[in-house]
Amino acid sequence: MNNDVEEKTVVNSQDSKNMALLLWIGTLFFGFIPGLIMFLIKNDDAYIYDQSKEALNWSITVLIGYVVGFVLSFIVIGVIVFPIVGICHLIFCIMGTVATSKGNQYRVPFAIRLIK
Numbered sequence: 001m002n003n004d005v006e007e008k009t010v011v012n013s014q015d016s017k018n019m020a021l022l023l024w025i026g027t028l029f030f031g032f033i034p035g036l037i038m039f040l041i042k043n044d045d046a047y048i049y050d051q052s053k054e055a056l057n058w059s060i061t062v063l064i065g066y067v068v069g070f071v072l073s074f075i076v077i078g079v080i081v082f083p084i085v086g087i088c089h090l091i092f093c094i095m096g097t098v099a100t101s102k103g104n105q106y107r108v109p110f111a112i113r114l115i116k
Helices: 014-030 033-041 046-075 078-101
Strands: none
Touching: 014 033, 014 046, 014 078, 033 046, 046 078
16 A cells, blocks of 8 residues: 555636636736735635635735845845845746646745735
């Protein structure tokens, strides 16, 4: 008997995949707004609801990173923080877009989970 953890595959509709894909693309360009809209409106679809919570949590984390970078910019360290946060935002939104286009659940590794 194999005791390995098996990945649970959930079949999502193409509409759910497309909405989640647009959610992550929107998060890349518009920040927390697409995640908040999907979180409030699309709570009938579990996959979109889950991905909207993840995108919203990631957007809040990025916003906190930019605020910390702004505060630290007075002692010049923030000049380094801004590009790092921006590059992480770009990479993780692209990874979210790719994962949701395949219908997979995506979790950003560094996101602060404020919304559960």
